[in-house]
Structures are given as structure tokens and as C-alpha cells.
Amino acid sequence: MADVAEPGTVPPIRTTGHGFSPGRTLALRGWPSVQRFFWLLLALYVVKQCVFVFAFRPFSGHDEVAHLSYLQTVATEWRVPVLPELDEWRAAVRQGDEPAVDGFPDELYPYCDYALYWHCEPDKPQWALNPPRMVTYLGDYYPTGYQYGANHPPLYYVVMTPLYWASDGLSPVAQHYLLRLAAIPFGMLTVAFAYGMSRVLFPADAFLAVTVPAVVAFQPQISYEAAMVNNDIVSIALYSAILFLMILGIRDRFPYRVCLLLGTTLGLGLLTKSNSLSAIPLIALAVLLSVGWRQVRAWLVRGSLILLPAAVLAAPWYLFLYRTYGNLDGLDQIAALQSYWNKPAGTFFGMLLSWDFIVMRFKETWGEFGWRRIHLTSTLNWIIALPMLVAFAGLIRYLIVAGVARLTDRDEPSPRLERWQWLGVGMLVLTCIVAYLAIIQFGTRFALTQARYFFPVVNAAALLLLFGLRTLIPRAYHAYAQGAVFASGVLLNLFLFTQYIIPHFISL
């Protein structure tokens, strides 16, 4: 049958096994081990995250000072903060004025070391009483302690505002811990979407249904994001939802309901962090390849159903950016304000081919908590990297062998994938590539490009790597491998806490 034009005519794609179904998942009796494991994993995740919340010193997470300050502005002044325009600010300073700038609150100056370039001498009485707001560099004035996160979209801060109001009477530190706890549900959503995506793409595979959410749940940096005051974890959860819906759409050839959900999620993602922009071409390609590029009306309708809610939700924010800064990201203003210390991390191809760049991104993916403060040893990094390299090799081997067999009509190696599954796997590969290239692209302008910008696609990376690992393990040993992956995640977290994190913060 030709590719499909209308949802009503779409033949159902038959799959064996149970797909992801919330109704089934909530059934109380007769849960299979996989579902029982998943719910227990979520419970363990909450417990672990509570430890993450309290083990790290207040405000020590990257940009927590900035995020709490942004939230204060939203909750108390009913507006989003604005970046200063460097030239206007300097002109005012030269006239002897002290220009009003959206800055970090004075009471957070003791934590200045955890903010980016807030001139930090909290032990000096003159700065402790009156935190610095201006620095000079080579004779030029620059603001310091300003709200450098002001170009971030406002959704996270708006969502957290009721909690801020409810905890208004508490000390900043107590309020900070509460807000950290509020990040945990977004981490749970990320784990849940990892499970859901595995079940949709490989409906009957226990190995992936167990290991993919387990790896995401125990990935230390994703856990760290889900235990601090920041919009990254919301962005990660929403991007995970986008990937889940994209795979669901590929399986079912993008029914209208999935398109609307996808568009709404994309819009919320754009209102949370601008890195959701990278999902737009991926979704477009998935729709085109899934419904068939010749079916113009079909993909136009679906594209509209996705773009419309996304545009309606995100347009006010981008209009605000354009009217305020004259561009759609505020990065020109950031670059000017940081010009006394910022420089490009390298050229695009220089970073793409740089071994050091790759190694640093790997280190940031597993350690370097805070602003690159807690470094893992080279030995531990290799212990983490080796199984990943083996899994990656398994994935590449499978894709080459199975791909060639499929193109030449020969017997495909096990596991055999249907066309839509090939498309799903291909889109996940492309998603990871795009996310990594986005890190590099950002680095062509900013020194502080970092692995964190890859985290929204953690579910795609985990699923691909574990699929690669699965192809290397005989089925008779899957149960042991599932246990080993889960136990490795637990041990890694215990080891990181006992060897690195706790000793970093307390004196022994």
C-alpha cells in the first residue's frame, strides 16, 4: 500500500507485545517484572534525588544564583529581567550615574563564587556590605553581578513562582532547598519518557525497558540537574517528551492527536530553553519521512498541527526578545557584556576534530559538578568510557551489517527491525548528532560551551547505546546484563558521593 494520506486510512501497524500504556501501567495486579522494576526505579530515583539535593552545598550548582534571582524578579515584580546594553550602561557610568540593572540580590553575594564573574571577595568588608556591581578592565567599565540569565525564556520561573510565594518567609537557603526539591518531578518525567520511548520503539524487549530508564535515572549529571534550581531539567524533560512523541508519531504515522501534543510540547520547550529549537527540523524530517514526502497534503496538515500550537505558545517570548534586544536570543548583548573574559572556544571544525574538546565534553557529562569543580580521575573516566565504547561499537556494527543486508535484500541480522523502527533509530541518531553539533556551534562564539547542552537528548543517547550493547550480548545472558547495568548505576552514584562529592564539601 502506498504511503498514507489521512489518519483514517492508516493501516494499523502490528507489533507484538505490549506498548507503553499508562492505563496498563497503573493496573495494580499482575504487573510484569519490567513494570514493577520501572515503578520501583522511580521510587529509588526520588530517594536518590533527595540525597543529591542536600549533599551539594547551597547555590553550588551551575548558575543557581542566577536562576533564583530570575525567579525573584518574576515572583516579586511580575516581569522578566533584562540584560543591560553595554554601550548605554557605560555612557551612564561615564556621566557619573549608577545605572539601574537587573542584578543578583545582595543577600546572595556570599555565594558569588558560584556565579559567573561576579567579582568575588565576600570576605572583604566593603564588598560584603555593598557587593560590587562594576569592574574595570583595561580602562573600560563592565557590569558585574548582573542577571546574565535574563535571555532565558520564562516558563520554569513562572511554574516555580507559586512555590516561591509559599516559601517566602523562609531563609534564602531553606527556600533554595525547597526549590531544588521541586526539580525532582522533572527528572522523574525524563526517566518515565526513557521507559516509554523504549517500550514504543522496541515493544517487547525487556533488556531495553529495564536498562534505558535505569541508565538515565542513575546518570549523575542528569540527576544533578534534577536536584538544583535551574531550567535545564525542565528543558530535558520536555525534550524527552518531544522524542517520545516523535517515536510514537513515527510508529503511528503521526495521527493528529500526536501532532497536537508534539506541537504543544515543543511550544513549552521553546518557552523553557532555546535549545528546543533544534527539535524543529528533526520533527519536520520525521513527519516527512513517516507520511511520505509525496503526500503533500498529509504532511502539510500534520506540520500545521505541530507548528501552530508551538508558535502560539512561543511567539510572545520571541516578540519580547526582538523588541527588547533587536534579535531573537539576546546573545549579542551577552557577548558584549562578557567580552572582557569571553573568547570563542575554537573554530567549528577545530572543535569537531579536537580530541581534547571531546574528552572535556565527556568529563562534563559524568563529573565536573558545578562550574567544573569536582573532577573525576582519569581511571574512573576510562572505567565509564570503556563499556560505552563497546556499546557504541555494537551499534555501529549493527547499523552497518543490518543496513547493508536490508538494502541488498539479504537476511538481516537479529534483531530485525521494521521500516518504522529503522526510521525511529535513524532519527535518534540524527538527534544526537544535531545536539552535539549545537554544542560546537555555540562554542564558535562562547568559551563556556559545555556538555550540558547535549543533556536534553540523553534518552536518545541511552537508548542507542544500550541497543548497541544488546546486539553484542547473547539473549541467554540478558538477565545478568540487566542486573549488571542497574547495579553499575547504583555503584557509580555511591562511589561518586563517597569518593568525590561528600569529601569536596565537608572537612574530614
Next chain:
Amino acid sequence: MGDSPGATATAPPERPPSSGANDASDMPPASATRPPSAHDNRPRGLVIVWAAAVVGLVLYLLLGEVVTEAGSRPGRWVRIATLWRRLLDDLADAGIPAFVRFGLWVLLVLFVAGVAVGLWWALRATSDDVAAPGAERA
């Protein structure tokens, strides 16, 4: 003459499509015809692995020591249990109330218990457990 009343011509049923990672060719060959027993569901190997892992984890947490890495200071051996106790003591200095610290102790114990159960379920989860052939979306 042999056709049933009302029967219409139809093509032979298609072979059920593969569903990727649950492909039958990926399954082990059938080796027995009797119904599985409870013993089959708990192979001795899995029980031994699970028990060894849980005992190892508990011993590691109670008796284990690590060489701490803390900046430029030389590392030294510290009991793992001592580290966690120091962390919770430190939280008291940071103004975290006693009931929260007690709650964290409880959570740590629950975490170890949950890991033991989770490991067992991870070891027990099989593709047969997930896949009832033809279910759901057929």
C-alpha cells in the same frame, strides 16, 4: 461444495511482522514442552548473583573504606559509613532541621532495601514477561 456458506476468497494470512528487538529469531530455541515451574522462574544462577550482590553492597557500605579526593589535599582512607554520618552532621551546621536529617537516614536505608528489590526485578525481567504475542496493538 466444500466452502462454508458466506465464505469469501481471501489471501493467506501474512506472516506477523517482526517487531525489532523482540524478533523470534532472537529467542533461544525451545527445549522443553512441560509447563514452566516456579523453579524455572528462579534459576539458581540468578539467585546466587543477586544474593552475592546484595551482601556485597551491604558489606561495602558498612565496612568499606575509600580514599577521599579533596582538592590538593592528600587522600586518606575513610570509612564509607563515617562519610555519610559526617555529611548529615554537616547539614546540621547548615541549619537543616533534625527531622530532615533523620528523614535522610531513613531514605538511605530505604534506598539500600529498594536497590536489593530492584536488582532482583531487573534480573527477573524477561522479554517473555513483556511480550504477550499479538497483544495490544494487533
